[in-house]
Amino acid sequence: MNNLLEAHSVSKNFGNFTALNNVSIAVPKGSIFGLLGPNGAGKTTLIRVINQITMPDTGHVLLDGEPLQRHHIQNIGYLPEERGLYKSMKVGEQALYLAKLKGMHKTEAKKRLLDWFERLEIGDWWNKKIQELSKGMAQKIQFVVTVLHQPKLLIFDEPFSGFDPINANIIKNEILRLREEGATVIFSTHRMESVEELCDHIALIHKSNKVLDGNLNAIKREYKTNTFEIGINVSNAKDVEQQLNERFHVSAANFKSLGDELKLNIKLSEKDTANDLLNYLTTKGQLSHFVEVVPSANDIFIQTVKNN
Amino acid sequence: MNHLPLIIKREYLTKVKNKAFILMTFLSPLIMIALISIVVYLIQMNTSKVRQISILDESGLVKQIFKDTENTKYNILDGISLENAKEIVKEKGDYGLLHILKIDNLNEASKSIRFYSEDSPSISLISSLDDKIEKELTNINMYRMDVNPEIIESSKINIDIAQESFDGEKTxxxxxxxxxxxxxxxxxxxxxxxxxxxxxxxxxxxxxxxxxxxxxxxxxxxxxxxxxxxxxxxxxxxxxxxxxxxxxGSVLIVVVSLIFDIDITQMNMSQQETIQHAIQGSGDKMKDIQGxxxxxxxxxxxxxxxxxxxxxxxxxxxxxxxxxxxxxxxxxxxxxxxxxxxxxxxxxxxxxxxxxxxxxxxxxxxxxxxxxxxxxxxxxxxxxxxxxxxxxxxxxxxxxxxxxxxxxxxxxxxxxxxxxxxxxxxxxxxxxxxxxxx
Known part of the structure; x- marks a missing residue:
């Protein structure tokens, strides 16, 4: 079994509104899986189905090969986008309560909590009330509570919102560490740079349908257009550009550099290879920049959503 | 997995430990008792105030029936006009003036009797005056008709119907x-x-x-x-x-009544008195409570x-x-x-x-x-x-x-x-x- 979680043809309607239409995803074990999509696409509904908060109308979900059951909540840690804590409860009390709801024993929960609090340097918050903490501080507690019961599957919905860059980085590293320790992560966000940074796999949901999914690199390979971004120092820029234009499909490029070289995007036809272009360019002048243009997750996101 | 006990426990503990809850729980009875004490105190003050009532009886039929009590003192005026009497009463600051004209026809006596006062008089006072005069005039009327009221009184029979359900339960x-x-x-x-x-x-x-x-x-x-x-x-x-x-509440009531020496049973009695009076004359209160x-x-x-x-x-x-x-x-x-x-x-x-x-x-x-x-x-x-x-x-x-x-x-x-x-x-x-x- 290579997939920790599989959703098969899940559909959900609310009255006349279709929130999910026949959506299937497969989350490989040990991966960080990006669940992407514009606002209102149905991501949250899918996450709620996985958490058994919402029951699907049709379709089913397998966790580790077993159909989803009530006891599986112990294997899932969920950080919803709409999150909060009891304001008037003390940090420690509250964390223990939430841990016990996940089926943990009190002594074990307390031990692990103290470990986490120490690691995140929030040990002295145990007896503070949530309402005395800042939003970012409360978010840290929330994160700890989500992962405390060492679930196999972690679901984070916009985990970095509310964090300053330093704390966001701490949380990012903790997520990576948890993955190292064997957890699988589903990660829903609008921040494409964190998708780029973290995700191995993605699925894109748009208007209740899954429009794209797979390994992020494979998708990028699929979306790339065989275009190279080059910078070249030549004496007669106009002539070189014209010569290039005759052989390749050329457009202006824009990237930061130290000199004032000629900057171009060059799209190769199918019969040309990168080496052909490179050899050709070296005959023209001093090459300062040669990079294959790989579509960013952001580009793929926008392009896919527009095309659908 | 049953989380119910865990949830119940949290709901219970967070609410019970809440400061507002603790404050309310312990203050409410105190406030209640304080309020009741104030009301009781005011009632007592009210009833312990002595009322002066002047009587101007031109008919001469009823002035002898007004006997001073603890809370009400009567002051019989004689041989002056109503206007003078009003002046005197006002000056003295009496509670009110009961004026009885000469009564020609006892059956229409109401027309001849009037109570003057600064403010509206208390209903219980007026009704007690009503009762007194009514009783006296009825007696007089009876004598005039050659009926002995004592015989009528002694011939009265008191009935209290005993109730019993078909299966023998007495109520x-x-x-x-x-x-x-x-x-x-x-x-x-x-x-x-x-x-x-x-x-x-x-x-x-x-x-x-x-x-x-x-x-x-x-x-x-x-x-x-x-x-x-x-x-x-x-x-x-x-x-x-x-x-x-x-x-x-129970502890406080006991403590308060000990401190202020208020007899709770007495309290109830004085309040019930007027009602009791109307229904069945005077009854033995202790027996009622026991009953x-x-x-x-x-x-x-x-x-x-x-x-x-x-x-x-x-x-x-x-x-x-x-x-x-x-x-x-x-x-x-x-x-x-x-x-x-x-x-x-x-x-x-x-x-x-x-x-x-x-x-x-x-x-x-x-x-x-x-x-x-x-x-x-x-x-x-x-x-x-x-x-x-x-x-x-x-x-x-x-x-x-x-x-x-x-x-x-x-x-x-x-x-x-x-x-x-x-x-x-x-x-x-x-x-x-x-x-x-x-």
Whole structure:
């Protein structure tokens, strides 16, 4: 079994509104899986189905090969986008309560909590009330509570919102560490740079349908257009550009550099290879920049959503 | 995995440990006692004030009957005009002036008697003057008609009809009093309990919504469990608070009456006096209280207690599940008003039916019908039971109530499940029904 979680043809309607239409995803074990999509696409509904908060109308979900059951909540840690804590409860009390709801024993929960609090340097918050903490501080507690019961599957919905860059980085590293320790992560966000940074796999949901999914690199390979971004120092820029234009499909490029070289995007036809272009360019002048243009997750996101 | 005990425990502990709750629990009885003490003190001050009343009796028929008492002093004026008398009374600052003209026809004596005073006089004073003059003039009238009032007095026969049901159970008016007291206390207790702790449940549901913790929680527990946990936890809080109030209240009453040397039984007597007077002349108060206690213990106590517990719990659960549903449907407390009306109305109706109809005719059509309608039955049935309701009726009513209660819990759970994840717009009734169908 290579997939920790599989959703098969899940559909959900609310009255006349279709929130999910026949959506299937497969989350490989040990991966960080990006669940992407514009606002209102149905991501949250899918996450709620996985958490058994919402029951699907049709379709089913397998966790580790077993159909989803009530006891599986112990294997899932969920950080919803709409999150909060009891304001008037003390940090420690509250964390223990939430841990016990996940089926943990009190002594074990307390031990692990103290470990986490120490690691995140929030040990002295145990007896503070949530309402005395800042939003970012409360978010840290929330994160700890989500992962405390060492679930196999972690679901984070916009985990970095509310964090300053330093704390966001701490949380990012903790997520990576948890993955190292064997957890699988589903990660829903609008921040494409964190998708780029973290995700191995993605699925894109748009208007209740899954429009794209797979390994992020494979998708990028699929979306790339065989275009190279080059910078070249030549004496007669106009002539070189014209010569290039005759052989390749050329457009202006824009990237930061130290000199004032000629900057171009060059799209190769199918019969040309990168080496052909490179050899050709070296005959023209001093090459300062040669990079294959790989579509960013952001580009793929926008392009896919527009095309659908 | 059953999370219910965990949820109940949290609900209970966080509420009980809340500072506002502790303050309310211990201050309320103090405030109540303080208020009662002030009222009692004022009443005592009022009655202990001596009233001066001047009498100008031009008929000469009644002036001899006014004897000074502890609180009322009479001052007989003679041989002056009404105008002069008024002046004198005003100057002296007397309470009032009773003026009796010459009476030609005793049957129309009322026309000749008038009470003058600065402010409106107290009703009890006027009625006691009425009684005195009436009695005297009646006696005079009797003599004039050659009837000896003493003979009439001695020929009076006092009747107190003994009541007995067909199966031999003896009752009396005092028994009915005990029944009414029990029924009214039970009914009002339930009413208060529902309003106070129903609202508490509602607020705690809203709190979970506004603090946005709800989705975190229901990724671990079923919404129905969370709802039931809240209802049960809050009920236990309510019971705790009530028990503390009862204990504190009793202790405080004893302490206060010891400190201020107020005889509680005496207090009741003086207040009952006027009523008692009108009904049956002077009665032996101690005997009445004893009779009341006896009547109380003659009530079918086992039945009462069991019925009280069952109806109280089912009735409370019925309403509290609706409160929970309302809490789930809205985002903040100000939006709850629209949904509160349908809950409060049947409750108030129940208390009114219980308070008037049941006391008047405990087994009449209206009382019987309302003691079967589930939204009014807990209150109305609790008020009826002391008067003896056949067991089959109690069981049927309870079954209807429990059936409805399961229905409302199901209904509330549906609304709860959807509502707790809905933010923003306040839903309409139409939308609520749509939620139930999801």
């Amino acid at each position: 009396s008016e005092i028994d009915s009093g005990a029944k009414i007291v029990f029924g009214v206390i039970a009914g009002y207790l339930l009413f208060m309990f529902i309003i106070i702790y129903g609202n508490m449940i509602m607020r705690s549901v809203i709190e979970e919504k506004t603090s946005r913790i709800i989705e975190v929680i229901i990724s671990s527990v079923k919404p129905v469990q969370l709802m039931l946990g809240k209802i049960i936890g809050t009920s236990l809080v309510g019971i705790t608070q009530f028990v503390i109030w009862i204990i504190l 009341f206690m006896n009547a109380f213990f003659k009530l079918p106590l086992t039945n009462l207690i069991i019925a009280f517990i069952l109806f109280f719990i089912s009735g409370y659960l019925l309403y509290s599940s609706l409160y929970a549903a309302i809490g789930a449907a809205v985002d903040n407390e100000t939006d709850t008003q629209q949904f509160m009306m349908p809950i409060i109305l049947p409750l108030i109706l129940a208390v009114y039916v219980g308070g008037f109809t049941v006391i008047e005719d405990p087994h009449g059509t209206i009382s019987t019908i309302f003691s079967f309608i589930p939204f009014t039955s807990p209150v109305v049935m609790l008020m009826r039971i002391p008067f003896g309701v056949p067991i089959w009726q109690q069981i049927l009513s309870l079954l209807i109530l429990i059936g409805t209660f399961m229905g409302t819990v199901w209904f509330a759970a549906k609304i709860y499940r959807i509502g707790i994840l809905m933010y923003g717009k306040k839903p309409s009734y139409k939308e609520l029904i749509k939620w139930v169908k999801y």
